[in-house]
Amino acid sequence: MSSQTRKLSYSLAINEAFHQLMERDESVMLIGQGVKSPWYVGNTALGLIPRFGERRIIDTPVSENAMTGAAVGAALAGMRTIVVHPRMDFMLYAIDPIINEAANWSYMNGGKLPVPIVIWGVINRGGEQGAQHSQALQAMFAHVPGLKVVMPATPYDAKGLMIAAVLDNNPVIFIDDRWLYNTEDVVPEEFYSIPIGKGIIRREGKDITVVAISYLVPEAVKAAEELALDGISVEIIDPRTVKPLDYDLIHQSLQKTGRLVVADGGWKTGGIAAEIAALAAEKSFSNLKAPVVRVALPDVPAPASRTLEEAYYPRSKDICSAIRKLLNR
């Protein structure tokens, strides 16, 4: 099969990134809860242990703080570590090594020692899992200087951004969403990376710009397809990296459309969507023809009950109605 047409699921694209990274560089290692179990990490770690051994692929006790600190320390000592948290919620035990140590290490030590670590947090929600098994905490990490935050929305980007994150000499928070794991798309077999901090136009349009992140990218595409039937032309931008953010790309789009909807699966207050709205006000004020609209989670912990979940999570219909409201159509 040609590399131009080979399709792979999102989770297997991550898996392929690991195989290629580990094959190329013996200093790459993966540590974290559940790397042996599909219940935790789907098939992202498939075949790694038989191929690279239980020293470089380590399933761990339930000890997020120490395991993450160990991953940071190993990175300081010359490894390239990936530490996985099969739910972002569990990663909160590891806030100290991530923020106090990894994020600050370079600056507070005058740039003497790089911290090539990827902290991989999985958003795993829905299914009435409730408040402690559903959180999407990208904004918290994007807030902290010294951390880069990537959120791939497609299988192609999942592979390319994982490779970029591992090759980066700085702490990168890699956030994926289990809702995307079965998405299939063309993924080249070659080893490639996607520059961190570069967004992409997913669909060109002229009436309105939708900046969508992670699982909301496919939702935005659905919304755009529906609105196209009514003659509404939606441009979709996927930043892919939420920090550093490719605001230039958004600005260029706003010069054309003058209208902005931001869709992010985190909470509304102080969220990524709020940051993008603030940038629009700062940098594109003269281009804006209407107020910016955020589509995000209400400021409520994740509910369990299916009825509340349905009202809680933004979907394409919420993006559609935000667009219609802005355009009065």
Next chain:
Amino acid sequence: MPYTNKQLAGFYRSMLRIRICEEGFVEPINNREILCPVHLCSGEEAIATGVCSALQKDDYVFGNHRSHGHYLAKGGDLKAMIAEVFCRDTGCSRGRGGSMHLIDPSCGMLGSAPIVAGTISLALGAAMASWVRGSGQVAVSFFGDGATGEGVLYESLNFAALKTLPIIFICENNLYSTHLSIDEIRVSRNIYKIGLPFGEKSYRVDGNDVLRVHEQTTKAVELCRNGKGPVFIECLTYRQRGHVGPDDNVQGTHTDIRPANEIKKWMKKDPIKLFEKYLLSQAGFTSGDLKKIQHAVDDEVQEAFDFARMSPFPAQEDLTRHVFSN
């Protein structure tokens, strides 16, 4: 310890009630009537029952992801629990929490939560509150063998010992933490010994023997009430069902990594069957006595499931309610 027949019947009823609830969830989980993750405690009923029967109503309990038994044994409302697992508005957490968030403050059940070891320090705090007030209440922290990996357990053990807080650490050691056997996460199986370096009274009991658990906890409660806490008790047990759901099936593949002969061995040590044997052979109960209890429990649980199924889901307009208390 001499027991009255009423006490013994109470232990039996409590364990049976938990079991019948747990087994009652299997069908609605399989047919997707229940969606939320459910961690059944079938096989571990003697711990919840033995511990909570040694407590007073105003003593405190905190649980983890596998806390149906803790909640029921402490006196939590049955209907409200079943309804919560069905995520209905009539549930103990009003359908906001599901199976992993069981609470009934009216009987000292201050909550359960699935962040591993997350509630250990909360139980520590409840014990501290009792200690500050001098109220004599005891706090119990239920956690699994998996939680021994988390640093907060050791921080809590140290502080509890330092201040002689009235807390009982109950480790339910079922030999597995999700997909990992205890030997893959610890160098020693002797969990109870982790309390020793902190100067804590630490014990191990057969967690499938409700009387041993009750007796050990009764002594621990007495120590705590006399300012001689904390106490650490490891209860050896085994889960009869999957880590989550009726069995360990992930995407159609059987992922229960536990050896078949180990499972078989432990099924023979079913805490309820063992206790039935004891009641019949040594405590003068007849099979008619046990049947009577079984029927009563069956009816009560059936009624609770009917109640849950007839209850409404939370209304979408109420999504933002309860973020803050009034």
